[in-house]
Amino acid sequence: MSTPSQYWNEPAETMSVDERAALQWAGLRRTIDHVWSNSPFYRRHLEAAGVAPGDIRSLEDLRRLPFLTKDHFRAEYPLGMLCVPREHLREMHMSSGSTGTPVVMAYTDADIDQWAECMARCYRMAGLRPGDTIQITPTFGLFNGGFGFYHGARKAGLFAIPASSGNTVRQVMLMRDFAVRGLMGVVSYAARIIEELDAKGLALPDLGIGIFGAESFSDAMRRRVEQRLNLRAFDIYGMTETGGVATTGMDCGARQGLHVWDDHYLTEVVDPVTGAPVPDGTLGEVVFTSLTREAMPVLRYRTSDLTRVVGRGRCACGRTTLRLDRIQGRCDDMLIVKGVNFFPKQVEQALMEIPGVLPEYQIVITETDGVCDIRVNVEAEEGVTGFVVEKHLKERLGFSPKGDVFKPGTLPRSEGKARRVFRRTA
């Protein structure tokens, strides 16, 4: 048997600039006509901005379209943004977010196939081959993670163990008994597995590949998980509104940024305040337009995720897609303390550099009359003091939050995506 290619879809992943532009233009044209003809919501949305399909004559005209935000999804709950007859739907996923009003994404057969295709590319990019066994640790439910990994595994010819979350001892048993090669989930759960193995004095399973999404994690956290679980960790990207995990890409083995599947999505990076495009290399809010989705396509969806374009040329891995920096944080996560801007991920990076500090932490922000006070609670091994933590944070962040050290296993844990930032008003 010949060795499978390093690409799942070589033509799509190594397109020339011209091929890509032609494909993206065709996809944009088709999507605009589709939403205009089939969605009263989109027709209202475009008409309110004074735009009709005929006004969009090139990829550059994309900027004439109005932005879409999470608020549109919430206002149109449950299926107000649907662009196909309801009987064409086959699946849905939903996220709740901070206000509790759900965001729904519905899928036709073709949408599920598009999702699986994006995921299959990520699997292959991470080095997984047909016949490899993977363990899927996000829950199988409304959250898109479990099913996203699953649909992609079917397409990529992988043997999927739908372990879902929880019961770490059983997770480890499955990894060992079924010779799991790839661990799928959120990075905080990988950290949890390490913790539990350490606590029970169990040997670490030999994995090889980990694909982690839904949370932005620091390089220092990545290194820890890689070293302790003996795997190579990949940062996968995607969200409910674009169609789920993997749809908007993953970072490759060369670690030159997140490869966006740009035959399926158009990417813009804009100033979060003005909405104007920012130059490549400048931090801004990433905006996606789907080019191939049927049930609930998005036109210029503002993700709130902050990143920058890091490359448009061929990557060391051979792919030619647009590359984004790993996500730095979310617009609403940015903290400003004493005039210094920072993201929770930078706090995590600084914490993980301290020997003996463990991966469970909380950032507690107390606001009094508009002035933020920050306290960092972190678990650490014996010998690490609050003073050590504060000193290092001061060096790395430029200001000095209070640091409280907790015994291992004492901070509250969340199932699935970890909650790190807590805001309080005094």
Ligand SMILES: [Zn+2]
């Ligand atoms: Zn690459």
